[in-house]
Amino acid sequence: MTTVGDGVLVQANGLVKRFGEFTAVGGIDVAVRKGEAFGFLGPNGAGKSSTMRMVACVSPRTEGELSVLGMDPDRDGPRIRARLGVVPQLDNLDTELTVRQNLQVYGRYFGLSRATVRAKATELMEFAQLSERADDEVEPLSGGMKRRLTIARSLVNDPELLLLDEPTTGLDPQARHLLWDKLYRLKQQGVTLIITTHFMDEAEQLCDRLVVMDHSRIVAEGAPSALIKQYSTREVLELRFNPGEQQDALDNGVADLVERIEVLPDRLLLYTENGESTLETAHAKGIRPLSSLVRRSTLEDVFLRLTGRSLVD
Amino acid sequence: MPQVSAPTTQATGRVVRSPHAAWLRVEGHWQWYRRHWHSTLFSSIAQPILFLVAMGMGFGSQVEPSEATRNLPYLVYLAPAMLVVGALQNAVGESSYPVLSGFKWQKDYWAVTATPITPGQLLAGQQIWIALVIGFNGCAFVLIATLLGAVQSPGILLSLLAMVLTGMACSAPVVALAATVTNDGNAFNGIFRFVVMPMTLFSGTFFPVSQLPEWAQPVVWLSPLWHGTELSRAAAFGGAEFGPVFGHVAYLVGLFALGIWLARWRFRRRLVV
Numbered sequence: 122m123t124t125v126g127d128g129v130l131v132q133a134n135g136l137v138k139r140f141g142e143f144t145a146v147g148g149i150d151v152a153v154r155k156g157e158a159f160g161f162l163g164p165n166g167a168g169k170s171s172t173m174r175m176v177a178c179v180s181p182r183t184e185g186e187l188s189v190l191g192m193d194p195d196r197d198g199p200r201i202r203a204r205l206g207v208v209p210q211l212d213n214l215d216t217e218l219t220v221r222q223n224l225q226v227y228g229r230y231f232g233l234s235r236a237t238v239r240a241k242a243t244e245l246m247e248f249a250q251l252s253e254r255a256d257d258e259v260e261p262l263s264g265g266m267k268r269r270l271t272i273a274r275s276l277v278n279d280p281e282l283l284l285l286d287e288p289t290t291g292l293d294p295q296a297r298h299l300l301w302d303k304l305y306r307l308k309q310q311g312v313t314l315i316i317t318t319h320f321m322d323e324a325e326q327l328c329d330r331l332v333v334m335d336h337s338r339i340v341a342e343g344a345p346s347a348l349i350k351q352y353s354t355r356e357v358l359e360l361r362f363n364p365g366e367q368q369d370a371l372d373n374g375v376a377d378l379v380e381r382i383e384v385l386p387d388r389l390l391l392y393t394e395n396g397e398s399t400l401e402t403a404h405a406k407g408i409r410p411l412s413s414l415v416r417r418s419t420l421e422d423v424f425l426r427l428t429g430r431s432l433v434d
Numbered sequence: 435m436p437q438v439s440a441p442t443t444q445a446t447g448r449v450v451r452s453p454h455a456a457w458l459r460v461e462g463h464w465q466w467y468r469r470h471w472h473s474t475l476f477s478s479i480a481q482p483i484l485f486l487v488a489m490g491m492g493f494g495s496q497v498e499p500s501e502a503t504r505n506l507p508y509l510v511y512l513a514p515a516m517l518v519v520g521a522l523q524n525a526v527g528e529s530s531y532p533v534l535s536g537f538k539w540q541k542d543y544w545a546v547t548a549t550p551i552t553p554g555q556l557l558a559g560q561q562i563w564i565a566l567v568i569g570f571n572g573c574a575f576v577l578i579a580t581l582l583g584a585v586q587s588p589g590i591l592l593s594l595l596a597m598v599l600t601g602m603a604c605s606a607p608v609v610a611l612a613a614t615v616t617n618d619g620n621a622f623n624g625i626f627r628f629v630v631m632p633m634t635l636f637s638g639t640f641f642p643v644s645q646l647p648e649w650a651q652p653v654v655w656l657s658p659l660w661h662g663t664e665l666s667r668a669a670a671f672g673g674a675e676f677g678p679v680f681g682h683v684a685y686l687v688g689l690f691a692l693g694i695w696l697a698r699w700r701f702r703r704r705l706v707v
């Protein structure tokens with residue numbers, strides 16, 4: 122069986138991962154196509170990493186079907202891993218080696234020649250903007266540098282499929298944008314990306330298609346824009362009140378203004394096609410919020426709609 | 435489902451065969467050693483030499499050659515045994531915290547098994563590396579001991595084999611333990627205090643085990659250090675008989691095999707979850 126023909130690199134059907142009695146992944150169906158950036162969006166504990174580790178062929182599935190690059194991870198683990206790039210959630214660099222040594226030693230595990238890894242390490246340090254630290258030990262590098270090195274390391278074998286588990290968690294905004302840019306370039310080169318994240322903006326920016334995971338299951342699937350269209354309205358009106366006055370507004374019938382309202386501890390979210398006009402109507406009804414904000418719907422709203430909870434608490 | 439054109443990228447990675455894969459791990463350890471060898475020098479080479487000097491030359495100056503020392507100067511009698519003590523200490527040192535760190539602190543074992551390298555190959559590379567370190571330190575010991583006048587015959591080169599075998603027999607079970615513990619490695623302190631220490635004192639290194647009370651003799655038979663020491667002295671001083679030599683080798687090989695078997699099981703258990 123080869124799936125390159127129909128362009129599906131990862132196919133999961135009823136994929137289950139249990140740790141003892143505990144179900145981390147509760148039967149998910151996923152198909153990742155060649156060349157796309159595919160996302161797993163979900164809060165901590167949703168089962169994203171467990172899924173990624175099964176796809177990375179380091180964690181055997183408990184039940185279900187899984188095919189990666191047209192092969193079975195249970196049987197062809199090493200052959201699949203030879204063609205994957207993996208960025209684990211937590212950096213596992215060899216911090217007592219230099220930046221360059223990390224890349225070269227790792228590259229050798231993929232059967233690359235010494236000359237190849239030498240050239241590749243130089244190229245990747247350039248890519249990750251670490252050339253100036255090439256011969257420094259990894260230990261004292263900043264978190265952002267370590268993360269960039271982990272990502273550079275994952276590219277040492279020119280992977281066809283790159284698995285990134287929360288690639289930007291812990292990075293400052295500037296470093297995140299830098300990384301998004303790099304990932305975008307990889308995608309342009311034809312690398313298929315699978316990204317997990319609990320940042321909705323990251324998912325919106327990077328992913329062509331994504332699944333929303335919650336409590337070990339997939340609760341929605343589609344392109345970010347399609348998901349927003351399907352599960353949310355065009356705009357959201359956010360109203361903040363003085364402590365205690367939020368309930369007054371609710372008693373006053375603010376919920377009747379729109380089809381759907383979310384009551385958060387610190388604010389009300391009113392889902393509407395036109396935020397400004399909803400705000401005017403609210404004012405006319407004598408509702409006096411401390412502040413108001415009209416914004417576009419995001420994946421955060423989709424998640425809230427589907428689960429009744431915020432993505433990041 | 436959309437049709438996608440032929441792959442624009444083709445990964446360069448490939449699977450390497452088992453012995454080569456393990457050897458790549460050895461290369462990785464070597465890269466570490468190149469930068470950090472000096473940090474291990476005291477415990478690995480200086481310590482056994484200090485023991486040899488203190489006991490062999492200091493204490494030994496008070497010991498007359500006798501039947502108990504095979505009619506050799508105490509320093510010469512001690513050298514092949516101290517060589518094996520060094521192997522024991524090196525083996526336990528290299529197999530405990532460094533291995534636990536691969537799982538727990540550096541977590542680099544997880545990085546390695548995300549490549550085509552399997553947990554078994556990772557373990558094999560670790561064991562080969564430990565054997566090389568033990569062998570290298572043993573050579574350094576023999577060289578220094580020779581300069582100190584503690585070596586009288588080339589047979590000590592054969593003792594190096596006994597030394598590495600003993601080291602591996604002690605290493606593999608400790609590697610298995612290191613792959614099992616999840617705390618900060620308190621178990622290793624226990625190993626050092628309650629296994630390595632008494633073993634070093636009562637395995638015939640400094641005095642023949644025949645001096646021990648009768649009931650203690652069978653306990654000594656359990657000590658890999660005693661078997662290694664017997665082999666090492668037989669190699670250095672000659673006069674070995676086939677039966678005992680075979681028994682010692684069999685015991686050490688058996689312990690090594692058991693350790694490897696346990697370690698393989700623990701490595702898989704821990705890395706493939």
Ligand SMILES: Nc1ncnc2c1ncn2[C@@H]1O[C@H](COP(=O)(O)OP(=O)(O)O)[C@@H](O)[C@H]1O
Nearest residue numbers: 140145163164165166167168169170171172707
């Ligand atoms: N090795 C493991 N043993 C036991 N439980 C685990 C293990 N790995 C993950 N889990 C549990 O599985 C659930 C999903 O974890 P994970 O896949 O890491 O979620 P996410 O990456 O979405 O935060 C969590 O409740 C986690 O505690």
Ligand SMILES: [Mg+2]
Nearest residue numbers: 169170171210
């Ligand atoms: Mg995770």
